[in-house]
Amino acid sequence: MKADRPVYLSLLQFEWPMAALASIAHRVTGVMLFVGIALLFYLLDLGLGSEESFAEAVALLDEPLPKLIIWGVLGALIFHLVAGVKHLLLDFHVGSSLEGSRIASGLSVAISAVLIGMAGVWLW
Numbered sequence: 001m002k003a004d005r006p007v008y009l010s011l012l013q014f015e016w017p018m019a020a021l022a023s024i025a026h027r028v029t030g031v032m033l034f035v036g037i038a039l040l041f042y043l044l045d046l047g048l049g050s051e052e053s054f055a056e057a058v059a060l061l062d063e064p065l066p067k068l069i070i071w072g073v074l075g076a077l078i079f080h081l082v083a084g085v086k087h088l089l090l091d092f093h094v095g096s097s098l099e100g101s102r103i104a105s106g107l108s109v110a111i112s113a114v115l116i117g118m119a120g121v122w123l124w
Contacts, residue, residue, distance in 0.1 A: 022105040026083035029076040036073030071123050075116040082112045 016024075047057040060066050086108045090096055095104040 017102070018105040018109070019101040022083055022086070022108055026080060026087070029080040029083070032073065032076040033080055036069075036076060039069065040073065067123060071116075071120050074119050074123070075112075078115045078119060079108075079112040082108045082115070 043057055043060075046060075047054050061070070086095075086104050089104070090101075095101055
């Protein structure tokens with residue numbers, strides 16, 4: 001007698017296509033932006049409060065950890081923007097084939113990596 005028990009499938013054992021990974025990363029960067037915007041609003045509020053609080057905000061941004069956080073939020077924004085443009089092109093059936101999807105996903109990741117690297121150079 002064969003048991004009809006559920007099979008454990010680990011998501012890490014699958015070989016995910018590049019388009020699926022880019023789509024998941026697009027959603028994750030959206031969540032990162034949601035949290036990051038709150039941090040940026042705090043920094044804006046701190047900088048616009050008074051001269052002393054502006055000096056505090058400038059001193060805060062001279063530290064490496066806040067710069068890394070700002071770079072992470074900026075990187076999430078860049079990737080989310082580039083992947084969003086790719087999704088808009090897919091709405092117009094540009095690159096909607098399997099091969100086109102692979103190419104578009106690879107291009108969006110490569111373009112994002114270059115732009116995020118440029119943002120890091122600009123930030124530091």
